[in-house]
Amino acid sequence: MDPISFVRERSEVQINEFVRSVYNWMAIGLALTGIIAFYVSKNLDLLRIISNPLIQIVFFVVIIGLVVSISGMINRMSAGTATGLFVVYSSLMGVFLAPIFIVYTQASIASTFFICAGTFVGCSIYGWTTKRDLTSLGGFFMMGLIGIIIASLVNIFIQSSAMYYMIGYIGVIVFVGLTAYDTQKLRNMALTQPAGLDGEVVRKGAILGALSLYLDFINLFLMLLRIFGRGQD
Numbered sequence: 341m342d343p344i345s346f347v348r349e350r351s352e353v354q355i356n357e358f359v360r361s362v363y364n365w366m367a368i369g370l371a372l373t374g375i376i377a378f379y380v381s382k383n384l385d386l387l388r389i390i391s392n393p394l395i396q397i398v399f400f401v402v403i404i405g406l407v408v409s410i411s412g413m414i415n416r417m418s419a420g421t422a423t424g425l426f427v428v429y430s431s432l433m434g435v436f437l438a439p440i441f442i443v444y445t446q447a448s449i450a451s452t453f454f455i456c457a458g459t460f461v462g463c464s465i466y467g468w469t470t471k472r473d474l475t476s477l478g479g480f481f482m483m484g485l486i487g488i489i490i491a492s493l494v495n496i497f498i499q500s501s502a503m504y505y506m507i508g509y510i511g512v513i514v515f516v517g518l519t520a521y522d523t524q525k526l527r528n529m530a531l532t533q534p535a536g537l538d539g540e541v542v543r544k545g546a547i548l549g550a551l552s553l554y555l556d557f558i559n560l561f562l563m564l565l566r567i568f569g570r571g572q573d
Contacts, residue, residue: 369430372431376438378441379434381441390438400436403429403432407429411551414548422544445569455564459564460557460560463516467520468526478525481521488507488511504566507566508564508566515556515560529545529549
């Protein structure tokens, strides 16, 4: 084997290992969230506590704080700390999302999950294979995300069913776009990763990539649930 082919083959192995690590951690996070959400939903006393609006606000603030901490300070923490925070975050999301099991039927939650998974895979494949630079679209979709957050907060007070579904449809478009955008960022990160990079740095990069894709998946799922979810009788 000539030196150029050897370097190219080693590079491809590193890229595949990095991408596999990202998706493995994302899958672990989603599994933790789902298992904990289902378990909590079976404990009615615990569910009543979590469904309290004040407790939900506290959970939301803590969850946002963890996302900011992992994203903003990952270079200053060890790989073990970043991994631990991601596991804690995924677990807390499971507790936070548990009330969906008393709002929607389990059948509609399951069917929406599979719709979301298929959509996510399609968007990821597009983001990975497209030659188009999605950077400018990423900024556009981030603005859309901010708009969704503001509209959701406003709708807490006005309780408009029309706005509720409008947020769902717009949210699907936004998170479909963000999934493709974040996948392209992941591809670029993998392609520009220097050979022989420290394992700690690679792990932290994988956790950061997993967090981005996890957020895209969860939010896409929740927006689709607004549209396809069937309420409990």
